[in-house]
Amino acid sequence: MEVTTEIPLVGGAGDGGAVIVDLDVHGRPPLTHHHLIDDGLARAEIYELEAVLGEGPPWLYRWRGPAPS
Numbered sequence: 001m002e003v004t005t006e007i008p009l010v011g012g013a014g015d016g017g018a019v020i021v022d023l024d025v026h027g028r029p030p031l032t033h034h035h036l037i038d039d040g041l042a043r044a045e046i047y048e049l050e051a052v053l054g055e056g057p058p059w060l061y062r063w064r065g066p067a068p069s
Contacts, residue, residue, distance in 0.1 A: 005029060011063030012045045013037050019061065033061045 007029060008018045014035045021029045029049060037043040047061035 005059075006057070007033075007049075008057060008060050009033075009035065009047055009063070010060050012047065012065075014045065014047070015063070029059060034067060 004020050004022055006018045006020050009015060012035065019033055019035070021033065023029055031049050033047040033049075034044045035047055037045065044067040046064045046067050048064050050060050050062050052058055052060055
């Protein structure tokens, strides 16, 4: 079983990029990803995991907004 996977980012500052995340013992990625802007948590954006049906990667992270400050 894979221990990491690459998941595309949709929307926000990371749109069009991707992140590599660790999978849990059941082969699933984290439910959220905090995308850091300027290497700081103060301007992080929150992305939420979504399942994708059909061909291609089984998941994507969709932008949900800035992290609360």
